Amino acid sequence: MKNLYSLLLGLAGGAWLLASCSSKGDTVTKGTLVTRNDFESVLGWGGNADASITTEQAHSGTHAVKVGPQGEYAYTYIQNMGKMSNAKIKDLTVSAWVWLPNQQASSSLVVAINHSAERGTPVFYKTIVLPTSVKKFKEWQLVTETFALPDSVQATNQLKCYLWGMGTKENVYADDITISVGN
Template identity: 60%
Template structure:
């Protein structure tokens, strides 16, 4: 009987400990985390040949995402909203760390939602410029931005989130990227 009680207590403590660990650190994320990427895991997932994955700068680990003269767009996260949440997504928060060499780096993080993968007509488009979030250059700065989505978004809509160089050729880096949703 005491061995059974000890086993039950051990399981309960393990579950409670796991719940505490999962709730204790959100890196600026708001809501339910959908994806977190430090760009170490992109290697082998089709990203290893992507010029936007680099070892030039990294907030954590060895890799980060970059845009610059050789690449206008960074590695893109693509998912249908219904696979991100069972409830209607009302808000989407993008957070992570950015490194900019100077104010000339006008890169943006873009959130684009289309009707579907087949029907690319837009339902929502939003972006934020990294220099608006980064106040100190040549060091990693935490960034976070929440988008309020229109009532017209549906579970079948396809979301794309990516780093875009915009009009300048100045290199910008992002690492430890998190995308979360609120219902």
């Protein structure tokens, strides 16, 4: 009887573990994970007013970030490159679930590396243009891109990653954003 109880307890625990590992929030991580945010909390993220955090749409949980007529920039991840890895970072992977209403919803995920917080001169700047990256509209789509960083990127440089509305007249949403680095 004790063995049967242990077996049932183990099966129940395994089922709970599988249920809690939903694929709905899966994103692509390449290298060392730096941050992942489903916007249920915003620790490490900041920038714009709380208006970019919304419950209108969400890929996982109840919150996401949005851009549109009410605001062109969403919450921003800001970190010095040296705090993301002890080794020189050679590439950076950004992965996010995005929701666009149609092809005309201009928007991008931005990766910007500046000399420092005080000196905003760019060292590296790339975007993932969302209307060309997604295949379907009015549903959540995973977008991922790995950016090879130039040798000029230093540990003292500052990374910013954010959703940019680019003047879109309709709401665009992002959720479950992941940033990882490769050395």
